[in-house]
Amino acid sequence: MSKEKKQYNFFCEIKGAKSIDRSQIIPFKDGRWRGIKSIAYKTEKGNWSLIERFPLFKSKWAKFEVRYFEIAPGGASSLEYHLHVHVVICIKGKGKIRIGKRWRNINYLDIAYIAPNEVHQLTNPFDEPFGFLCIVDSERDKPVELPF
C-alpha cells in the first residue's frame, strides 16, 4: 500500500459539525451564522493559537465540507501538511499564508489553493480578525503537524 493510500485510512473528524440534510438558509448577522457555534480548532494541543473553527456545512449528500476559521490578531493555524487539499477564501480582514517555504499576503476574497502534502500555515500579524472559508473533502487524512 502506498504512503498516500495509507494516509487515507485516517479520517480527520472533529466533533460538533452537524449534518445538514434538509434545504435551509443559514442567516449571517453580526459576524456569525445563526445556530453555528465555534468548536475546538483541534482536539489536541499543538503549535496553533487564537483560532476558532465554525463548521458551516457538512451533509451525507455531499463529498465536501465548508468551514469558517477566524484567527485573532497574533494567532496562527498549525504548521502542517496533509494529502487532502484546502481551498481558502478570505472573507474578513487579511492574513498571511505560508505555502511551502514562502509567505504570501491573503486579502479580501483572495483564494488560496493548498495542494496535496504542501506544508502550510495561516497567521494573523495584523490588528483585526482574519476570517476565511476553508473547503475540504469530507473524507480526508489527518494533518501532520510540524514544529516552528
Added chain:
Amino acid sequence: MSKEKKQYNFFCEIKGAKSIDRSQIIPFKDGRWRGIKSIAYKTEKGNWSLIERFPLFKSKWAKFEVRYFEIAPGGASSLEYHLHVHVVICIKGKGKIRIGKRWRNINYLDIAYIAPNEVHQLTNPFDEPFGFLCIVDSERDKPVELPF
C-alpha cells in the same frame, strides 16, 4: 437501477474550468479573480438570463468544485432540480432564492443549502449585481430544467 443512480450516470460538465494542481493564490481585485474569466452559464438555452459563471476551483485532487455566479439586476438562474446538492454563499449584493415553492431573501454571507432534488432558482430583483459562491461535488448529475 434506481432513478437516483441513473441520474448519476450523467456528468454536468461545462467547458472552461481549468484543473488546478499546484498550490497558488488567486488574487481578487475590482470584483474579479485574476485569470478567471466568465464562461457560459449553461451550454444550452433555457429559462435563465443575465447570469455569469466563473469557475474558481476544480482539481483532480478534490471531490468538489467552487464556482462564482453573478446575476445582474433583473436576471435569474434556471428553475431546476438535480440530485447533487448546492451550498450557496452570498458575497455580493443580495438576491432571492426559491427553495421548493417558497421564496426567501439571501443577503451578504447568508448560506443557502439546497438538498437533493429540491426545486430551486436564484433571482436578482434588486438594483445591484447579486454574486454568490456555489460549491458542488465534482461528480454530479445534470440539472432538470422546469418552465416558469
